[in-house]
Amino acid sequence: DQQVKQNSPSLSVQEGRISILNCDYTNSMFDYFLWYKKYPAEGPTFLISISSIKDKNEDGRFTVFLNKSAKHLSLHIVPSQPGDSAVYFCAARLGAGNNRKLIWGLGTSLAVNP
Amino acid sequence: GAVVSQHPSRVICKSGTSVKIECRSLDFQATTMFWYRQFPKKSLMLMATSNEGSKATYEQGVEKDKFLINHASLTLSTLTVTSAHPEDSSFYICSARRQGGIYEQYFGPGTRLTVT
Numbered sequence: 001d002q003q004v005k006q007n008s009p010s011l012s013v014q015e016g017r018i019s020i021l022n023c024d025y026t027n028s029m030f031d032y033f034l035w036y037k038k039y040p041a042e043g044p045t046f047l048i049s050i051s052s053i054k055d056k057n058e059d060g061r062f063t064v065f066l067n068k069s070a071k072h073l074s075l076h077i078v079p080s081q082p083g084d085s086a087v088y089f090c091a092a093r094l095g096a097g098n099n100r101k102l103i104w105g106l107g108t109s110l111a112v113n114p
Numbered sequence: 115g116a117v118v119s120q121h122p123s124r125v126i127c128k129s130g131t132s133v134k135i136e137c138r139s140l141d142f143q144a145t146t147m148f149w150y151r152q153f154p155k156k157s158l159m160l161m162a163t164s165n166e167g168s169k170a171t172y173e174q175g176v177e178k179d180k181f182l183i184n185h186a187s188l189t190l191s192t193l194t195v196t197s198a199h200p201e202d203s204s205f206y207i208c209s210a211r212r213q214g215g216i217y218e219q220y221f222g223p224g225t226r227l228t229v230t
Binding site: 105 | 118148208209222
């Protein structure tokens with residue numbers, strides 16, 4: 001049962017345009033949502049997060065929107081750059097204290113074309 | 115800050131042997147470390163959660179006798195793949211959680227294990 005879903009396995013965008021990566025979830029107990037970026041043969045690196053009580057968080061070119069009623073979040077990258085080409089994972093935080101863990105989506109591979 | 119290292123980055127071993135992978139938090143104390151496995155074109159699969167000084171908590175379907183986890187200090191956790199088989203070949207990634215904070219898992223660079 002996939003609690004965090006990234007339905008688009010890949011996305012191709014032209015340099016300078018907006019990239020929109022989507023993520024849906026099913027568990028209303030998630031309290032934080034995070035986006036990680038991963039290059040091949042490397043571990044994921046944290047990109048941006050949003051609390052479940054917020055609807056938007058912005059950091060430079062990256063903005064995450066949360067629609068709690070729809071159980072949907074999206075990551076916007078504007079403007080997209082070739083260096084943004086990577087796999088983006090959506091993750092949701094569950095639990096408390098030492099039982100806290102992240103539930104991961106399958107990832108979306110973003111290709112930004114020059 | 116928040117650097118996590120893994121060693122080795124790549125290892126090839128023969129079937130039936132055991133392999134140890136180390137995960138270190140270099141500039142912070144990690145009370146909790148996580149071990150993930152990534153299959154080709156698949157997401158990160160959480161294998162186990164390791165708390166310093168206590169037994170690891172394994173996810174359903176992960177054999178604890180096959181994947182031995184030790185978290186003996188606040189900066190080191192090890193994963194030992196025992197009696198390795200070719201189907202254990204995978205990309206293993208650890209992460210460490212720093213106390214406090216929100217984006218609380220910092221990932222190592224991963225270890226590519228190939229069992230021949």
